[in-house]
Amino acid sequence: MALTEWKQPFFSGKMPACAVRGCWLSFCLVDESGDGNAYGGLAYKVFDSTGQQYAGRLDGNGFAKLDNPYRGPVVLIFDAPYEMSGDYYATLQTRGCYPLPITELQVRAEQTRFSRVDGERVERNPAGRETGKFYQVEVSDLVLHTAHLPPLAPRTHRPPRHALRMLAELGFGPPQPKLTGLVLFPDLHTVLEVRPLRALRPLLSIEDQFCALNLYQLALMATLSYCDFGQEPSTPPMDQVSFPIEPSVGNFFSEQLSGYQEAWKFDSDQVEHFYPVYEDVPYSQRFEVLPFDPELYEQNRSEQGESPAHPAKLHFFDDEENGTDTQAFISHHDHVILIAVRGTASRSDGLRDANAHQVAFVEGVGKVHEGFYGAYRAMRDFALHYLDRFYIGQRIIICGHSLGGAIALLLAESLRRIPGYDRNILLYTYGAPRAADSEFTDGASSLVHHRIVNHNDPVPSVPAPWMNTTAKLWIPGLVTLFSNPAPAGLLFALGLVRVGGNAYQHHGSQQHFMPIALPDGTQSSILWNPGCESIEEAACNRAIQLSGDMPDRANLIKQLVQYKQHFMTASYIPAAWATLRRWQQTVDADGTLVTASEFELIEKALISMRQQLREKKRELDRYRPTNQRGYEDIQALSIEADRLQSSRDRLATLRWRRLQARDVYGSHASSPTLQSSLKRWFAHPQNRVLTQVASIPPQSDDGCGKPQTLDIDSIV
Structure with missing residues (x-):
C-alpha cells in the first residue's frame, strides 16, 4: 500500500x-x-x-x-x-x-x-x-x-x-x-x-429395535443420496471449496445444518416440506464434512498429483465414469457413521438391476445378484477407506432405496464380517429387490435389517426366486415386448427360466405399508410385520399375471404406469411421516394402534388371500405334477397359506398392544433433549396435522434380521 x-x-x-x-x-x-x-x-x-x-x-x-x-x-x-x-x-x-x-x-x-x-x-x-x-x-x-x-x-x-x-x-x-x-x-x-457454535443433526436411534423415528429419518437420508454432492469447484485445482447447490449432500451437511438451518428439501422437484427431527448439538458433534485447507493438510495440496483429497472425494462416491454408476455418500459424528446408497437413476442402473445371474459372495457365504454385486464391489473400497480413518466404535447405520437397498445389504453384510465391525451394523432399506439366495440370507441372519415395503411397489418382488440368468436373454425381450409381443414374449419367458442355484430370497424383517379404505371413506394405511410375503407379492402378481411362463402384456404396462408407488418423495416418505405421527399420537393418548374397524378390514383381506392360495393349490393338484418343481410349488402354496393364518393370529394379538416411547423414538426415548427436538419439529405447521395412518408394530418375539421367505412369486 x-x-x-x-x-x-x-x-x-x-x-x-x-x-x-x-x-x-x-x-x-x-x-x-x-x-x-x-x-x-x-x-x-x-x-x-x-x-x-x-x-x-x-x-x-x-x-x-x-x-x-x-x-x-x-x-x-x-x-x-x-x-x-x-x-x-x-x-x-x-x-x-x-x-x-x-x-x-x-x-x-x-x-x-x-x-x-x-x-x-x-x-x-x-x-x-x-x-x-x-x-x-x-x-x-x-x-x-x-x-x-x-x-x-x-x-x-x-x-x-x-x-x-x-x-x-x-x-x-x-x-x-x-x-x-x-x-x-x-x-x-x-x-x-x-x-x-451449534449445529443441527438428524436424530437417529442406534438401537437394533425398529422405531418410527428411524423409519422416517432414514427415508429422507436415502432420498438425499440421489442428489449430487454439490461442491464447487468439484475437481482440482482448488484453493477453497463451497457447497452452494440446494438440494445437495454437501449443502445439506456443510452449509445448512452446520449453519443451524433446518433443511427440508431432499429432491429438486420436491414441493411438500418434510423436516427431519433435528437435535441441537455442539458444532463438533454434527455430521461432519471434512475441511479443505491446503495450508494445513498436505493431502489437499495440488502437488499431490491429479487427485488431491477434497470433501467430495472423501464423502461422495459416484462411479458413473467406470460403468456401474453407483452413487453413495458417507458422514459421521461421535455416535453414528451414516452411509446412504442411491437407487436406480440411470439406464446403466436399470441394466444392472436386470442382470439376475447369481455369483458367489466371496466376502461371506451364498450367491448374490451379479449386477448388485458389481455395484457393491465398486463402492466397497470407498466405504472402507472412510471407516479406516474415522471409525471409533460408532454405530454404522446404512440405508438405501431400491437398487441402493440391495447394494446396502451386500455392503452391510460385508462390513459385518470384518473383525472390529461385527454386529455393529444397522440397516434400513426401502423398496429393495431381492439381492441374494437363501444360503446368503441364512448366513446373514444376525445382521439387523429392517426392510420397508410400500403397497403396490413392484420392485421388492424381483428378481423372482426362479430368476437366475444373465440380462442377455430377457432385456431384449422386455424392450421389444411392447412393439412385437409374440416373439418378444417368448424371449422374455426364456430369460426368466431359472438355471440352477438356490432361490432368490429376501433378507430382513419386513415392514409393510398396507393401504385400506375405512367404511366412512377415510383412507388409512397399516404398517405392520405380517410374517409372510403374499401381501407384498400381490402387488407384482396383480401387475404381471403369469399364464404358464408368459407375462400378461397389458398388466405389465399398467405396472409401469403405477410405478410412483416406488418413489420416495411421492410414496415412502409420506407414508413414513404419517406412521411417525400416528405412533406419536398413540403414545400420547395411551391408545392402541389398530381400531376395531381397521382390524376387521385387514382380517377380511387376509382371509380372502388365504382362500385364493387354496384355490390355486387345488388347481395345481388337478394337474398332478410329476416333476420335482411342480411338487415344490404345491408345497410352497400350503406353507404360505399357513403363514397367512399365522399373520392373522399375530394381528389379533397385536390389536391390543400399546406402544411405548421406545417404539417411536428408539434410543432417544429417554433423552433429556428429545422434547426440545420435538418442539422444534412441531413448530412447523406441516407436522401438527393429525393423521389417520395406522400402524402395527412387529410382534415382540420376532427376531431382528431373521429372513422372511417367499416361495410363490411365479404362481399366485
Whole structure:
C-alpha cells in the first residue's frame, strides 16, 4: 500500500516512525444474552502497531483491559489450543487423518446457546448499551484456521475487516500468512458478541429395535443420496471449496445444518416440506464434512498429483465414469457413521438391476445378484477407506432405496464380517429387490435389517426366486415386448427360466405399508410385520399375471404406469411421516394402534388371500405334477397359506398392544433433549396435522434380521 503524503512524517514503509504510548483499550466477550461467564479465564493475545505482543486471560466476566500499549489500532486473536484429554475434542485433535485445530475459544462457543430457537441473531445485546464499539463476531473471526468452521451467518454489526487488511498492508500486527484476528481501536471499550457454535443433526436411534423415528429419518437420508454432492469447484485445482447447490449432500451437511438451518428439501422437484427431527448439538458433534485447507493438510495440496483429497472425494462416491454408476455418500459424528446408497437413476442402473445371474459372495457365504454385486464391489473400497480413518466404535447405520437397498445389504453384510465391525451394523432399506439366495440370507441372519415395503411397489418382488440368468436373454425381450409381443414374449419367458442355484430370497424383517379404505371413506394405511410375503407379492402378481411362463402384456404396462408407488418423495416418505405421527399420537393418548374397524378390514383381506392360495393349490393338484418343481410349488402354496393364518393370529394379538416411547423414538426415548427436538419439529405447521395412518408394530418375539421367505412369486 503506497503511503500518502500526510502519512510520511509518522510512518516508514513498515513501522511507525515515532512509537508513542499512553492509550488504553478494553474488550469483553459475551454470549447473545450479554453474559460473559462462558468466556471467563480464556487466554488471548493482542498485537499493537509495533508488533509487540500482549498475552493475558479474560476475567470471570469475559472482560480484559490493556493499559499503555503503543498508540493505534491493535489486533486481537484467540489461538490457544484446547488442552484436555479423554473427550471427543481430543479425539478430533489427535486423529491420524484430518486432525482439527480446535481452540479453547471454539469449545467455549460450543457450550453457549442461541437466544432464538431458529438461530437468527438477536440485534440488541444488553452488554452493548454503554460501549464504544459493538461487534457481532464468530469464532472464525478470531482464530487462524477456519476451514473446519461453519460459513459466516448474516450480521448487522460487522467487525471492521477492512481495518485488518489495512494494518496487514502496513506491516502492523502479528506476522501471519493470512488475515487473522479482530481490530480494536484505542481509548474505547469494545463488546464482542460471539455467535454460539451449534449445529443441527438428524436424530437417529442406534438401537437394533425398529422405531418410527428411524423409519422416517432414514427415508429422507436415502432420498438425499440421489442428489449430487454439490461442491464447487468439484475437481482440482482448488484453493477453497463451497457447497452452494440446494438440494445437495454437501449443502445439506456443510452449509445448512452446520449453519443451524433446518433443511427440508431432499429432491429438486420436491414441493411438500418434510423436516427431519433435528437435535441441537455442539458444532463438533454434527455430521461432519471434512475441511479443505491446503495450508494445513498436505493431502489437499495440488502437488499431490491429479487427485488431491477434497470433501467430495472423501464423502461422495459416484462411479458413473467406470460403468456401474453407483452413487453413495458417507458422514459421521461421535455416535453414528451414516452411509446412504442411491437407487436406480440411470439406464446403466436399470441394466444392472436386470442382470439376475447369481455369483458367489466371496466376502461371506451364498450367491448374490451379479449386477448388485458389481455395484457393491465398486463402492466397497470407498466405504472402507472412510471407516479406516474415522471409525471409533460408532454405530454404522446404512440405508438405501431400491437398487441402493440391495447394494446396502451386500455392503452391510460385508462390513459385518470384518473383525472390529461385527454386529455393529444397522440397516434400513426401502423398496429393495431381492439381492441374494437363501444360503446368503441364512448366513446373514444376525445382521439387523429392517426392510420397508410400500403397497403396490413392484420392485421388492424381483428378481423372482426362479430368476437366475444373465440380462442377455430377457432385456431384449422386455424392450421389444411392447412393439412385437409374440416373439418378444417368448424371449422374455426364456430369460426368466431359472438355471440352477438356490432361490432368490429376501433378507430382513419386513415392514409393510398396507393401504385400506375405512367404511366412512377415510383412507388409512397399516404398517405392520405380517410374517409372510403374499401381501407384498400381490402387488407384482396383480401387475404381471403369469399364464404358464408368459407375462400378461397389458398388466405389465399398467405396472409401469403405477410405478410412483416406488418413489420416495411421492410414496415412502409420506407414508413414513404419517406412521411417525400416528405412533406419536398413540403414545400420547395411551391408545392402541389398530381400531376395531381397521382390524376387521385387514382380517377380511387376509382371509380372502388365504382362500385364493387354496384355490390355486387345488388347481395345481388337478394337474398332478410329476416333476420335482411342480411338487415344490404345491408345497410352497400350503406353507404360505399357513403363514397367512399365522399373520392373522399375530394381528389379533397385536390389536391390543400399546406402544411405548421406545417404539417411536428408539434410543432417544429417554433423552433429556428429545422434547426440545420435538418442539422444534412441531413448530412447523406441516407436522401438527393429525393423521389417520395406522400402524402395527412387529410382534415382540420376532427376531431382528431373521429372513422372511417367499416361495410363490411365479404362481399366485
